[in-house]
Amino acid sequence: MAVEFKLPDIGEGVHEGEIVKWLVKEGDALKEDQPMVEVMTDKATVEIPSPSAGKVLQIYVKEGEVVKVGSVLVVIGKEGEQPKQDGRKVEAATQPSGDERGSKVKMAETAAMTTLPKGRVLATPATRKLARELSVDLAQVQGTGPGGRVTDEDVRGFTERKEAVPTRTAVGSAPAPAAERPAPVAPLRRVMGDELEDRIPMRGIRKRISDHMHHAKTTAAHFTYVDEVDVTELVKVRDELKALVEKQGVKLTFLPFILRACVASLKKHPYLNASIDHEKGEIVLKHYYNIGIATATEEGLIVPVVKAADLLSILEMAQEIERLAAKARERKITVEELQGGTFTITSLGAAGGLFATPIVNSPESAILGIHEIKKRPVVIDNEIKIRDIMLIALSFDHRLIDGHVGAAFAKDVKAFLEDPKWLLVGA
Amino acid sequence: MSALWRFSKAECLNDPALNYVLDRAIAEHVAEGSVPATVRFWQPGRCLAVGRFESRLPHFQEAVQHIKSQGIEIVQRVSGGKAVWQDIGYLNFSVIAPKQSLKIGIPETYRKFSEGLQLGLGSLGVKTEFKHVQGAFCDGPYDLAVNGKKLVGTAQVQKRGFIIVHGTILVDGNLDEMIARISEFYEYAGQLTRLRKETMTTVVTELGWPLTTEDLVKALREGYQQSLGELTEEELLPSEWERALELKKEVVL
Numbered sequence: 001m002a003v004e005f006k007l008p009d010i011g012e013g014v015h016e017g018e019i020v021k022w023l024v025k026e027g028d029a030l031k032e033d034q035p036m037v038e039v040m041t042d043k044a045t046v047e048i049p050s051p052s053a054g055k056v057l058q059i060y061v062k063e064g065e066v067v068k069v070g071s072v073l074v075v076i077g078k079e080g081e082q083p084k085q086d087g088r089k090v091e092a093a094t095q096p097s098g099d100e101r102g103s104k105v106k107m108a109e110t111a112a113m114t115t116l117p118k119g120r121v122l123a124t125p126a127t128r129k130l131a132r133e134l135s136v137d138l139a140q141v142q143g144t145g146p147g148g149r150v151t152d153e154d155v156r157g158f159t160e161r162k163e164a165v166p167t168r169t170a171v172g173s174a175p176a177p178a179a180e181r182p183a184p185v186a187p188l189r190r191v192m193g194d195e196l197e198d199r200i201p202m203r204g205i206r207k208r209i210s211d212h213m214h215h216a217k218t219t220a221a222h223f224t225y226v227d228e229v230d231v232t233e234l235v236k237v238r239d240e241l242k243a244l245v246e247k248q249g250v251k252l253t254f255l256p257f258i259l260r261a262c263v264a265s266l267k268k269h270p271y272l273n274a275s276i277d278h279e280k281g282e283i284v285l286k287h288y289y290n291i292g293i294a295t296a297t298e299e300g301l302i303v304p305v306v307k308a309a310d311l312l313s314i315l316e317m318a319q320e321i322e323r324l325a326a327k328a329r330e331r332k333i334t335v336e337e338l339q340g341g342t343f344t345i346t347s348l349g350a351a352g353g354l355f356a357t358p359i360v361n362s363p364e365s366a367i368l369g370i371h372e373i374k375k376r377p378v379v380i381d382n383e384i385k386i387r388d389i390m391l392i393a394l395s396f397d398h399r400l401i402d403g404h405v406g407a408a409f410a411k412d413v414k415a416f417l418e419d420p421k422w423l424l425v426g427a
Numbered sequence: 428m429s430a431l432w433r434f435s436k437a438e439c440l441n442d443p444a445l446n447y448v449l450d451r452a453i454a455e456h457v458a459e460g461s462v463p464a465t466v467r468f469w470q471p472g473r474c475l476a477v478g479r480f481e482s483r484l485p486h487f488q489e490a491v492q493h494i495k496s497q498g499i500e501i502v503q504r505v506s507g508g509k510a511v512w513q514d515i516g517y518l519n520f521s522v523i524a525p526k527q528s529l530k531i532g533i534p535e536t537y538r539k540f541s542e543g544l545q546l547g548l549g550s551l552g553v554k555t556e557f558k559h560v561q562g563a564f565c566d567g568p569y570d571l572a573v574n575g576k577k578l579v580g581t582a583q584v585q586k587r588g589f590i591i592v593h594g595t596i597l598v599d600g601n602l603d604e605m606i607a608r609i610s611e612f613y614e615y616a617g618q619l620t621r622l623r624k625e626t627m628t629t630v631v632t633e634l635g636w637p638l639t640t641e642d643l644v645k646a647l648r649e650g651y652q653q654s655l656g657e658l659t660e661e662e663l664l665p666s667e668w669e670r671a672l673e674l675k676k677e678v679v680l
Binding site for chain 2: 008009010011014020033034035040041044045046047048049051204207208211212215279335
């Protein structure tokens with residue numbers, strides 16, 4: 001008789017653990033008390049031994065997965081026994097026979113290494129807690145776990161069924177009184193699918209973004225200023241240059257022009273190219289211009305930095321942006337290439353929309369969001385003209401930049417982009 | 428197995444890896460019953476000690492090479508959790524006990540084996556509580572904190588036959604250097620980690636007067652005697668040292 005071994009109760013307040021390493025594999029013979037699997041929780045590493053001698057029939061959880069207390073980790077059987085085909089699903093959906101029920105209660109108790117008082121509904125502490133939270137009386141829930149044990153899914157299914165009843169009543173005809181005919185839980189679960197949630201570990205770039213954004217949002221005093229920029233002239237200039245530059249193998253986007261406009265405006269408004277040194281209680285104004293370009297990758301957003309942007313020509317900036325973007329896509333970007341930024345540009349152009357409110361890339365003090373260029377009707381000299389319009393959204397840290405200072409910077413960026421010949425002069 | 432607890436004093440061997448694997452070597456002896464449960468205070472010497480599963484970081488090897496290139500030893504602990512900096516001004520404690528029941532009880536074990544530490548620090552006038560301090564080194568739910576600032580980082584390991592609860596106490600260590608070293612490691616490893624100095628404190632800062640490591644160890648030993656019973660000072664067995672020397676190869680990065 002195969003035994004399902006579940007992640008045992010780890011201690012109050014601990015509900016899940018990450019399976020870090022299997023010390024046995026399917027088909028291995030097991031001795032009693034032999035270490036089977038290593039589990040890591042918040043700050044503790046635990047090696048879990050086998051409850052009995054036998055053979056590892058099936059391992060349910062892969063290394064790296066995070067599982068809740070009570071989840072089945074492995075099925076242990078006698079030597080020579082084969083794992084039941086799709087045993088887990090069959091068991092969840094069908095009611096155990098009376099005979100089986102008895103042996104399964106015993107089995108579940110051994111497996112989870114907990115004893116439950118007789119005459120009570122079988123459920124783990126975590127499930128009981130969930131039931132309390134959802135105001136569900138466990139005695140009314142039909143358990144689908146081994147030995148009729150009530151699982152988290154049963155409790156959730158029970159509340160969903162309760163919620164679903166009125167709808168059915170309204171649509172269907174001649175409803176039976178709920179008390180007389182408690183609908184089975186399992187069919188509904190099948191409709192909903194076994195997994196109502198996916199859990200993705202917060203790792204790598206995602207974890208970094210999460211920490212970084214949380215820090216930025218909880219420290220900087222965000223202020224966002226939005227303006228529209230008439231880029232009709234810039235579109236012409238760029239279209240003319242595009243073909244010429246492409247002969248040199250470089251793709252010319254609007255970004256290098258926007259970078260140039262930002263650098264020229266940053267020189268006039270140094271507080272936008274600054275950070276705060278908390279320890280010394282000082283504002284650090286930077287006389288170097290390293291412009292980060294927020295770049296989407298499959299793993300998440302990263303910000304490669306165009307270093308010393310004030311020393312690069314439009315063409316050189318275009319080359320550098322292309323080089324960094326390619327490295328980012330191929331995941332070959334180095335830590336150095338992501339560091340040292342003093343100001344960031346984020347483009348949501350491809351996503352459309354009107355404008356967004358960007359989050360400052362700490363410890364920097366400002367970020368410029370640029371958006372899709374669209375043809376729009378504009379009133380010029382009392383006439384309606386069709387012009388290329390781009391919205392820009394500048395977020396900055398009001399702790400060191402007042403509203404009018406940020407606005408003045410944005411107006412300068414706008415002026416450079418509306419009359420691109422000034423980009424040649426730089427002021 | 429003797430019901431008594433064994434006490435082992437700070438070993439200043441200046442061999443970080445050997446110091447770290449001694450916990451494991453002692454634990455194996457405790458598990459087989461050849462030595463009693465042990466309370467140990469130790470200073471491993473200047474090094475960066477990373478958690479057991481940190482090797483999963485995206486650029487772990489690069490980070491290790493970077494730290495080593497600066498002449499700093501880097502070791503991997505038997506316990507999980509994040510990187511810890513070690514130098515003078517940091518004191519480690521380990522409580523190593525046999526695992527007699529199958530019950531896991533992580534929070535209960537933390538509480539039981541940190542009580543002596545809390546009593547000892549309390550006798551000096553430093554009141555600690557369990558708190559998860561975000562922004563401090565190697566943060567976790569069983570940090571010991573004073574007024575919300577982290578003073579002790581802890582980790583726990585349970586394997587067949589033994590339990591280890593160990594941790595690092597900030598005595599009067601240089602926090603700036605600790606923050607710089609740990610941040611550098613995670614930066615190279617590809618995981619942004621921002622430590623904030625204001626989330627941490629030291630025993631000396633809390634007391635307001637200098638205290639030697641010897642005096643601190645004395646107070647902590649008293650605390651553990653109150654909590655666990657008599658602690659008998661004993662040398663480690665030669666076989667414990669031998670096992671540690673064997674294990675050392677596995678943890679030096």
